[in-house]
Amino acid sequence: MSMSDWPTRTEGDGAAVANGRVALAFDRECVTVPVEAIVPLKKLREGVHQSRKYAQIVSSIKAVGLVEAPVVIPDPHNSGSYFLLDGHLRIEVLKELGVPTVECLIGRDEETYTYNKRINRLPPVQEHRMIARAMERGVPQERIAEALGIEVQSVRKKFRLLDGICGEVVETLKDTNCSMKVFDVLRRMSTLRQIEAADLMIGQNNFTVMFARALLAATPEDQLAKPPPRKNGAVPNPNRQQIARMERELAVLQTRIKSVEDSYGIDNLHLTLARGYLAKLLGNAAIVRWLSHHRQEYLAEFQRVAEIDTLAGASEPA
Numbered sequence: 001m002s003m004s005d006w007p008t009r010t011e012g013d014g015a016a017v018a019n020g021r022v023a024l025a026f027d028r029e030c031v032t033v034p035v036e037a038i039v040p041l042k043k044l045r046e047g048v049h050q051s052r053k054y055a056q057i058v059s060s061i062k063a064v065g066l067v068e069a070p071v072v073i074p075d076p077h078n079s080g081s082y083f084l085l086d087g088h089l090r091i092e093v094l095k096e097l098g099v100p101t102v103e104c105l106i107g108r109d110e111e112t113y114t115y116n117k118r119i120n121r122l123p124p125v126q127e128h129r130m131i132a133r134a135m136e137r138g139v140p141q142e143r144i145a146e147a148l149g150i151e152v153q154s155v156r157k158k159f160r161l162l163d164g165i166c167g168e169v170v171e172t173l174k175d176t177n178c179s180m181k182v183f184d185v186l187r188r189m190s191t192l193r194q195i196e197a198a199d200l201m202i203g204q205n206n207f208t209v210m211f212a213r214a215l216l217a218a219t220p221e222d223q224l225a226k227p228p229p230r231k232n233g234a235v236p237n238p239n240r241q242q243i244a245r246m247e248r249e250l251a252v253l254q255t256r257i258k259s260v261e262d263s264y265g266i267d268n269l270h271l272t273l274a275r276g277y278l279a280k281l282l283g284n285a286a287i288v289r290w291l292s293h294h295r296q297e298y299l300a301e302f303q304r305v306a307e308i309d310t311l312a313g314a315s316e317p318a
């Protein structure tokens with residue numbers, strides 16, 4: 001099916017949906033827009049120019065050009081001007097590099113929140129596959145490192161990310177944001193324990209290194225990939241001092257958990273309601289425009305709250 005076969009948006013969109021067709025969210029063709037004609041609707045956080053993500057985008061654009069087109073929508077009150085829906089960091093980099101024009105996707109919905117909210121950032125497993133595919137096609141490691149704005153050693157680590165990880169665990173965690181250190185911890189477990197640990201992380205929606213290390217600590221010796229070294233054939237046992245310290249740390253941890261449990265439910269409800277309200281508020285382009293002109297500091301904070309996927313927060317989109 002080619003793009004010319006896709007359904008277009010009409011006045012009878014209700015009928016189109018009823019017939020099983022979906023209206024396009026973007027125009028079919030990209031449009032070349034002067035960078036100076038694009039009006040950002042989001043204030044970048046302070047210090048973003050010194051961030052690692054910003055440096056990676058600079059390196060990527062210098063090495064291979066702009067990969068992901070920004071999303072804009074025409075300003076209905078100013079011909080030739082466009083509001084930026086997605087791609088604030090990319091546009092900032094293009095301005096810094098002195099690029100005069102950029103190809104953009106033209107959005108059909110006058111909304112400034114949904115695009116950033118629905119974009120799926122590249123998980124580590126998918127990044128590994130991308131790097132592996134590029135290396136299989138003969139792309140030098142140095143070129144990949146330059147495009148991603150990272151060291152060559154990091155490219156090698158990402159390439160070897162899944163060494164010692166069973167296929168079922170890879171499939172389970174392929175869409176999660178597990179860090180490379182989590183896979184280092186899983187690699188120390190047997191295949192069956194890896195699967196069990198991955199299921200526990202999915203069930204708890206917790207992909208932190210700390211949680212992975214806790215699972216490793218609770219793993220029986222016979223479920224480790226390499227059993228711990230023994231002295232004279234004996235299994236090393238913790239001494240009394242170590243046991244006492246572990247008991248104290250466990251008691252402190254239980255106290256903290258109890259204090260959080262007492263207020264977690266109502267706090268989570270309040271945060272969920274506030275996030276939903278702000279998301280709906282930011283879906284109104286007129287409100288966003290007013291905030292961008294009169295209360296930019298409020299707009300930045302509102303967007304940051306509305307884009308949170310979990311209580312731990314979410315990474316800032318490009």
